[in-house]
Amino acid sequence: MTSRITRDRTNTEFARSTIPRLKLEFQPRRSLFFRMIAEYRSDLRSPLIDPFTGAPLYVGGALAAEQRFRGLRVDWLASFKPTPGTVAFFGYGSSLERNRALYGTDSLERTSDGFFVKLAYQLRR
Numbered sequence: 001m002t003s004r005i006t007r008d009r010t011n012t013e014f015a016r017s018t019i020p021r022l023k024l025e026f027q028p029r030r031s032l033f034f035r036m037i038a039e040y041r042s043d044l045r046s047p048l049i050d051p052f053t054g055a056p057l058y059v060g061g062a063l064a065a066e067q068r069f070r071g072l073r074v075d076w077l078a079s080f081k082p083t084p085g086t087v088a089f090f091g092y093g094s095s096l097e098r099n100r101a102l103y104g105t106d107s108l109e110r111t112s113d114g115f116f117v118k119l120a121y122q123l124r125r
Contacts, residue, residue: 009051018042033079043069070098072108085122091115 005015022038048057048064057064075093092115096108 007051013046015043015045017044031081033077033081035075035077035079037073037075039073041069041071041073043067070108072096085124087120089116089118091117 001020002016002018004013006012007014019039019041021040022036024036026034028034045067047066048059049055050057073093073095076091078090079087080090081087093113094110095112097111098106098108
């Protein structure tokens with residue numbers, strides 16, 4: 001999915017964001033379930049300019065230059081349901097980003113990881 005913002009006066013592109021997403025699910029048997037979601041994000045923002053004069057704008061004394069961002073988010077989930085009312089979830093998520101202004105490179109750099117476990121049991125009489 002791509003979203004675009006254009007400038008009214010010049011009808012030029014100001015910003016663009018593209019976010020494709022992939023979701024895979026696999027259930028080998030009734031009690032076992034796996035899911036993977038991958039989402040890539042690419043953002044571009046043109047340099048800031050004065051809408052009337054077309055002159056470049058400064059923010060905090062620095063030129064508000066073009067900004068580019070690229071990121072990848074991958075989430076994994078496994079679910080195990082041995083009996084009705086009992087379930088265990090195990091998950092992992094990872095974020096990778098490429099921001100030339102911050103990292104000075106074109107490769108994706110890992111910025112965060114997360115694990116989680118959730119156990120649930122229903123008491124029955």
